[in-house]
Amino acid sequence: MTAPFAPQLRIPAIYMRGGTSKGVFLRVQDLPEAARVPGEARDALLMRIVGSPDPYAKHTDGMGGATSSTSKVVLLCESESPEHDVDYLFGQVSIDSPFVDWSGNCGNLSSAVGPCAIEMGIVPAERIPADGDAEVRIWQANIGKTIVARVPMANGQVQESGDFELDGVTFPAAEVGLSFMDPAAGEGSMFPTGNVVDELEVPEQVAASGRIRATLINAGIPTIFVDAGDLGYSGTELQDDINGDPTALARLETLRAHGALHMGLIKHLDEAVTRQHTPKVAFVAPARGYTASSGKQIAADEVDLLVRAMSMGKLHHAMMGTAAVAIGVAAAVPGTLVNLAAGGGARNSVVFGHPSGTLRVGARVEEVEGSWVATEATMSRSARILMEGKVRVPAEVTA
Structure with a gap:
């Protein structure tokens, strides 16, 4: 008799749009222990959540949308730095190949990090006003940079509805302001060759x-x-x-x-x-x-x-x-x-x-x-939680 497969893992997750992208947002401590650190176990879990690699390029068996804008994962945790509220790590999941690219940030999903961190209870309560803008200090771990998000609050809740229109997004929503501090990526010069052309x-x-x-x-x-x-x-x-x-x-x-x-x-x-x-x-x-x-x-x-x-x-x-x-x-x-x-x-x-x-x-x-x-570089985006709950993943993925 064939032994039964183990039940699927149930991992708390928020599915969220940020700017013109959307992805699966997870708290690091909610992941299976082996996936809380960089490595094959973490990448395998995240690929399975998204539904990659998919030779059909549809992500039918996962949360991804089979485009570069929707094949994304975000890991959040409380920041160890007193200058920041939340650490944010972004993963771009390849659609048809078995790897996760950790080499850069996603600016669109950056607009969802502040609202999501507040929703997850990561941002200290004393830093969140009942009304007005909550300033969320984000450490972007992929490139080692600071992002400051101004998240609108109303009656103690993140305000998601609004009249801010963003081309590429069908419906209006509340405006989230972003400031990318010292935005030159990496360790080297802003112009790596020293030339502007x-x-x-x-x-x-x-x-x-x-x-x-x-x-x-x-x-x-x-x-x-x-x-x-x-x-x-x-x-x-x-x-x-x-x-x-x-x-x-x-x-x-x-x-x-x-x-x-x-x-x-x-x-x-x-x-x-x-x-x-x-x-x-x-x-x-x-x-x-x-x-x-x-x-x-x-x-x-x-x-x-x-x-x-x-x-x-x-x-x-x-x-x-x-x-x-x-x-x-x-x-x-x-x-x-x-x-x-x-x-x-x-x-x-x-x-x-x-x-x-x-x-x-x-x-x-x-x-x-x-x-x-x-x-500094500045822009406005919008963000909205589409769904929250638990994403299910076959247990053998992290075995």
Whole structure:
């Protein structure tokens, strides 16, 4: 007689939207003991929760949504630092391959961390006003940076409903303000090569001349910015224009791998395959009118520039929050491709057009001894709990 399988594990979880992304939020202490620390047991558990790897690319047997925006997990715990309320670790789960990418942050889900930490009881009660904004100090553990979230409160509860509209999200909600402090990612310079524009050597499939101009920046998330025109694009492209073209996807992934190598993020080109979350590739263009994916008309005078960004091998339906930080910071530095696309000159904020609409992002930068430094980047998002309870996982996953 075959022995019965052990009952499924039941793990407390919150399924939450943050910005234009959503994911499964978990408290570290609620995980099985073996999964409370980095390693194979933790990754296996989180992949099973999401439903990866899935050769059908549907996540039918998990909580994921089979897109880069919905194949995400967040681990929260009380911070050991007196300067922070909560430690936040983000995992980008590959859809069709067996790995979790821990190399960067998710700016969209950053907007859900403050509300979720309050809901989970992680933020000390004395720091939460009954009404007004609760300032939640977040330690972003992937990149070792501070994020300050301003979470609206009403009658002692997180206010989730509101009239703040975010392009890429169907319904309005309450506004959550985010400040990314010292947003340059990693240990090195904000511009890893020391240049605001580099000329990359790339295969002819990327650029016929074998070279392409790029702004390589570590801010929010490592990002490779190129001119849309240098790729033969207009900057008004929507998802189907890129994602339905295998040749275009391969071309942009090749560009990403060469940019990652030039930024020192990988040592060999083939390492890019297992580092899908970072760096990002984005292409920029001067402002012009276009039709967003919802059918909304975006006029040229509503935006300063256009930006389209790749995430996990696909054109993003809106804009990653961390890439928005990179856009804001790069726009503030004279001479970058982002700054030039926005018209050049000094600026501390931009409104950019993305496939779903527009977004405003601000940044403060200064030049210190010949090098550019970003002190803060700001934006507004919204967040909402979609479901809470217990996620079930087959027990043998962590055996």
